[in-house]
Amino acid sequence: MGDKEFFTRLFAAAIEAADPERIVAAHLPSKPKGRTIVIGAGKGSAQMASAFEKAWSAKYGEAPLEGLVVTRYGFGAPCEYIEIIEASHPVPDAAGLVASKRLLETVSGLTQDDLVVALISGGGSALLPSPPRGMTLEDEITVNKLLLASGAPIAAMNAVRKHLSTIKGGRLAAAAYPAQVYSLIVSDIPGDNPAYVASGPTVADETTREDALKIVERYDLELPAAALAHLHSGNADAPKPSDAVFASHEHRVIASAGVSLEAAAKEARSMGVEAVILSDAVEGEAREVAHVHAALAKHVLARNQPFRKPVVILSGGETTVTVRGKGKGGRNSEFLLSLAVDIDGAEGIAAFAADTDGIDGSEDNAGAFADSTSVGRLFAKGHDASAHLNRNDAWTAFAAIDDLFVPGPTGTNVNDLRAILVR
DSSP states (O other): OOHHHHHHHHHHHHHHHTOHHHHGGGGOOOOOSSOEEEEEESTTHHHHHHHHHHHHHHHHTTOOOEEEEEEETTOOOOOSSEEEEEEOSSSOOHHHHHHHHHHHHHTTTOOTTOEEEEEEETTHHHHOOOOOTTOOHHHHHHHHHHHHHHTOOHHHHHHHHHTTOSSTTTHHHHHTTTSEEEEEEEOOSTTOOTTTGGGOSSOOOSOOHHHHHHHHHHTTOOOOHHHHHHHTSGGGOOOOTTSGGGTTOEEEEEEOHHHHHHHHHHHHHHTTOEEEEEEEEEOSBHHHHHHHHHHHHHHHHHHOOSSOSSEEEEEEEOOBOBOOSOOOOOHHHHHHHHHHHHTTTOTTEEEEEEETTSOOTTSSOSEEEEETTHHHHHHHTTOOHHHHHHTTOHHHHHHHTTOEEOOOOOSOOOOEEEEEEEO
């Protein structure tokens, strides 16, 4: 079996473990006295909505439900009762603004007999632009671009986003009061804090606008004047988890990186390769994380320590990229290009990294493949791997040697899967 087939099977196992068709049915709420309203946002939320409809009908027959879910362009799924809206990710657009308004309208005017089911997955932060009074959509787009290029971890980015929004940070759930809100969450966040997924539209947390201002200062973010003014205003304060409006709410994380990594490890062992999981919550600059992974792999290759060959070293979480150049790529392809430079000539090491939602950055690939020959193959085609890395142009590099991984939208999102095989 070739390395690419090996890695593709690991990816498929990880995706299957987070497949909404398998996991949503196990977490259905009880049927309410009143209406059942389904809302949602994220790159996997349309597939969650489709799975929810099927499971709901199977359990409760023709019990009525209705609702609205927003997902990324091209990530839709067929639903009979739940309307699917598509909008832009990773940069918000006007379609997302309309979707946010309609979601808030969908949960307004409910009673305590009604149930709101929220289907939340990663990507919802960009898909739910809803700037407060004084800010425009363009301001929110600027803030989002600055955050994506800053190198800040996802928790820090979302702390800023939720204080510059009328829908994030628990505000969508608060708008549903006095209805019960039951959130099913597919986590793409290191540590699986449900309040951080999609900036927590239905789950409040304890971060404050003062925390957001510290993040702005730490990462030297030149926010639009209106955004900065809002953060200095009490109007930016977000609801607290202890607020009475959340008393009857419940949330469950139904899929995560940890579960998917265990599935990938099991698949590797079925193919006769031992697997070790470093962590499901790796964060940090992608190229720096790659240096650590490469050093470990080379140590295993040379000394059979701390793991014996053959072995696949797995990790999850979400790295970041501080954008310095104008190339194309994402955090997984940047991780791999940095690792490829480090393992150049180290025969016996191959690697893979991909985002489980099927998209890495803004292009159509989920990630890429690399091995000890990648740098040499690039050079033979007139490309300098280090130069590509310096301008954040990993996509172009891997495209040149036909090593991009393009599975298409997966219907779920449990963060990144990184795998390093030492033969």
